[in-house]
Amino acid sequence: MPQKSDINRQLLLANRPEAKLSPEHFQLVETPIPSPKQGEILTRTLYLSLDAANRAWIQGRTYRENMELEKVMRGGTISEVVESKVPGFAPGDLIFADTGWQDYTILTPDAAKKMPRIDPLSHLISVYSLTGLTAYFGVVEVCKPKPGQTFVISAAAGATAQVAGQIAKLMGARVVGIVGSDEKAEMIKRDFGYDEAINYKSGPIKQTLKQACPEGIDLYFDNVGGEILEAVILRMNIHGRIACCGAISQYDGQPPAHGPRGVPGFLITKRITMQGFLVYDWDQAAHEKALKQLQDWVQSGKIKIHEDIMDGLENAPKGLIGLLAGNNVGKRMIKVA
Amino acid sequence: MPQKSDINRQLLLANRPEAKLSPEHFQLVETPIPSPKQGEILTRTLYLSLDAANRAWIQGRTYRENMELEKVMRGGTISEVVESKVPGFAPGDLIFADTGWQDYTILTPDAAKKMPRIDPLSHLISVYSLTGLTAYFGVVEVCKPKPGQTFVISAAAGATAQVAGQIAKLMGARVVGIVGSDEKAEMIKRDFGYDEAINYKSGPIKQTLKQACPEGIDLYFDNVGGEILEAVILRMNIHGRIACCGAISQYDGQPPAHGPRGVPGFLITKRITMQGFLVYDWDQAAHEKALKQLQDWVQSGKIKIHEDIMDGLENAPKGLIGLLAGNNVGKRMIKVA
Numbered sequence: 001m002p003q004k005s006d007i008n009r010q011l012l013l014a015n016r017p018e019a020k021l022s023p024e025h026f027q028l029v030e031t032p033i034p035s036p037k038q039g040e041i042l043t044r045t046l047y048l049s050l051d052a053a054n055r056a057w058i059q060g061r062t063y064r065e066n067m068e069l070e071k072v073m074r075g076g077t078i079s080e081v082v083e084s085k086v087p088g089f090a091p092g093d094l095i096f097a098d099t100g101w102q103d104y105t106i107l108t109p110d111a112a113k114k115m116p117r118i119d120p121l122s123h124l125i126s127v128y129s130l131t132g133l134t135a136y137f138g139v140v141e142v143c144k145p146k147p148g149q150t151f152v153i154s155a156a157a158g159a160t161a162q163v164a165g166q167i168a169k170l171m172g173a174r175v176v177g178i179v180g181s182d183e184k185a186e187m188i189k190r191d192f193g194y195d196e197a198i199n200y201k202s203g204p205i206k207q208t209l210k211q212a213c214p215e216g217i218d219l220y221f222d223n224v225g226g227e228i229l230e231a232v233i234l235r236m237n238i239h240g241r242i243a244c245c246g247a248i249s250q251y252d253g254q255p256p257a258h259g260p261r262g263v264p265g266f267l268i269t270k271r272i273t274m275q276g277f278l279v280y281d282w283d284q285a286a287h288e289k290a291l292k293q294l295q296d297w298v299q300s301g302k303i304k305i306h307e308d309i310m311d312g313l314e315n316a317p318k319g320l321i322g323l324l325a326g327n328n329v330g331k332r333m334i335k336v337a
Numbered sequence: 338m339p340q341k342s343d344i345n346r347q348l349l350l351a352n353r354p355e356a357k358l359s360p361e362h363f364q365l366v367e368t369p370i371p372s373p374k375q376g377e378i379l380t381r382t383l384y385l386s387l388d389a390a391n392r393a394w395i396q397g398r399t400y401r402e403n404m405e406l407e408k409v410m411r412g413g414t415i416s417e418v419v420e421s422k423v424p425g426f427a428p429g430d431l432i433f434a435d436t437g438w439q440d441y442t443i444l445t446p447d448a449a450k451k452m453p454r455i456d457p458l459s460h461l462i463s464v465y466s467l468t469g470l471t472a473y474f475g476v477v478e479v480c481k482p483k484p485g486q487t488f489v490i491s492a493a494a495g496a497t498a499q500v501a502g503q504i505a506k507l508m509g510a511r512v513v514g515i516v517g518s519d520e521k522a523e524m525i526k527r528d529f530g531y532d533e534a535i536n537y538k539s540g541p542i543k544q545t546l547k548q549a550c551p552e553g554i555d556l557y558f559d560n561v562g563g564e565i566l567e568a569v570i571l572r573m574n575i576h577g578r579i580a581c582c583g584a585i586s587q588y589d590g591q592p593p594a595h596g597p598r599g600v601p602g603f604l605i606t607k608r609i610t611m612q613g614f615l616v617y618d619w620d621q622a623a624h625e626k627a628l629k630q631l632q633d634w635v636q637s638g639k640i641k642i643h644e645d646i647m648d649g650l651e652n653a654p655k656g657l658i659g660l661l662a663g664n665n666v667g668k669r670m671i672k673v674a
Contacts (some may be wrong), residue, residue, distance in 0.1 A: 030664065053455045062605075062606045063605075110650070138434075165484055219661055222601060223547075225601050239618075244605045245599040246605065247601050247605065250602060256577045258595030258596060259595060259596035259598055259599065259601075260595070260601075261596055262596065262598060263561050263596035263597060263600050263611070264579075264584050265584050265587060267355065267402075267612070267613070268399075268582065268613035269400050269613065270400075270613065271612075271614055272612075272613050273611070273613070274601065274604060274610070274611045275604070275610040276601060276604030276605035276606065276608045276609050277608055332342045
């Protein structure tokens with residue numbers, strides 16, 4: 001169990017990027033460790049989740065308010081209770097919360113979700129929280145794959161996709177993953193059992209998609225937006241469905257002037273449905289049910305989880321910048337303590 | 338009842354427009370009237386429906402094959418059987434079929450749908466066939482408006498929208514129509530009972546939409562695509578739905594380089610669903626049920642139908658070009674005989 005240290009390192013959003021995110025947009029400061037008042041807990045960050053959505057929060061208002069300057073960068077963490085002035089929370093308890101990029105945080109209990117102590121703890125970040133739930137609902141509730149359908153997923157070696165693609169495979173779909181390197185293409189076939197893998201940098205995506213999906217695309221789990229989404233729309237089958245989960249190609253840099261070609265023309269011609277979704281659209285009971293299913297799959301070895309763990313809070317900016325460039329394989333996180 | 342004449346006037350697609358459609362893309366030819374063989378009927382065109390989709394058929398492959406050059410321009414018509422060599426079809430019977438831009442056609446019975454003889458006959462084009470059914474399914478099955486929801490519709494004085502907007506109003510929605518002139522804006526409020534009307538040419542559409550929809554937009558029945566769709570997406574409420582029915586702004590001229598901004602970013606942030614649909618997605622039984630409902634509404638005066646009837650087959654090119662420019666009010670058709 002980590003011990004309380006003397007200082008609280010915090011990474012602040014120092015200024016807003018006009019184009020690509022870089023280390024100078026953050027500032028590391030050291031502050032005293034706060035003390036909880038009655039009704040509060042003090043938590044220490046163990047694992048910090050890095051997510052492409054972090055970049056979108058910096059840029060503008062999304063499903064949450066825009067990140068303010070000079071404030072601690074937001075981020076989901078697995079943290080441990082160090083001191084508690086709340087009944088029902090004791091030192092050593094684990095929680096999932098948006099405690100941000102810092103060592104210590106003061107929370108009220110409504111902002112903290114208790115988590116079980118499992119081995120490895122990192123699975124609480126990589127699969128048994130927002131990442132795994134997003135994959136689960138996006139596949140099971142939005143895409144709804146049927147056996148034999150062609151299911152395409154982008155950023156396929158990434159955190160959400162590794163879970164989503166394997167769920168689609170378990171549901172009987174023919175799964176085609178789009179990635180950014182030959183190594184990742186090999187890996188998703190070997191480790192996740194994908195039927196096909198496309199390195200989108202290896203040739204024109206329209207052609208490689210056509211080769212990999214000779215019978216067209218029934219379902220697309222979109223993590224990237226942009227030109228890959230455009231190419232997929234052109235190959236969608238009639239009554240196809242697109243689950244819009246993320247648009248990582250659009251987060252880091254100038255916002256795009258326009259969206260993908262074929263919207264809405266191809267949506268009409270082929271009666272395609274595009275649906276944006278967030279994990280918050282399902283309630284607590286649905287979350288519990290999904291988590292139980294994910295546990296069964298992971299513990300029985302039906303779903304394999306890759307984790308990309310970096311050490312040290314100070315590396316969070318570098319870790320996020322690398323994630324946006326596609327350097328990670330599986331779920332990237334920072335081991336903070 | 339129209340009598341058989343001596344010649345069959347046909348309008349052929351003479352060449353494919355590179356930009357805007359104009360009269361020289363069509364050629365009028367005169368041919369002999371064909372004779373039906375065993376198993377065929379000869380029909381005479383009474384009313385020819387003009388639809389924005391006609392323009393899309395010329396441009397490329399849509400939900401049907403691309404129109405071939407030197408062939409009779411396709412188009413839905415109400416026609417009358419003149420001569421029959423099929424049991425069950427007799428001279429004087431009315432049918433709806435894609436008999437195209439010509440006076441006479443030979444058909445096999447599977448390509449003809451029998452229609453009742455009603456008064457006025459033109460209602461078979463304006464409401465009791467594809468136009469009315471498209472409006473019905475787009476509202477009732479795709480948008481599913483609930484009382485008090487804000488329902489926005491574009492090309493709101495057009496053929497499909499006049500039916501769709503009034504159905505949404507009957508279902509209790511607050512209906513806001515987008516049109517291209519102050520006259521149309523007045524008309525849709527006065528004749529169709531819309532709550533608000535926006536002339537998109539009167540000012541920046543983002544601002545006029547904001548004024549007309551202070552509580553955001555829950556449902557959008559999109560007939561136009563392009564910049565209006567883009568502006569609507571920006572004002573959609575969480576869990577909003579967009580029924581993609583047409584994209585008339587994109588049909589006539591150079592195809593657009595890109596699609597609307599905010600796709601998929603805003604779809605995710607606001608969990609919006611965009612769904613392309615065609616009337617063919619529902620079966621015959623659903624069509625019959627919808628037609629009965631439409632009849633009840635029209636006959637009881639709950640839905641008002643505007644028709645924009647031009648005389649003479651030779652005016653079909655001019656009629657379609659004007660339709661694409663937004664010159665029509667209500668359903669535009671050609672009285673051929």
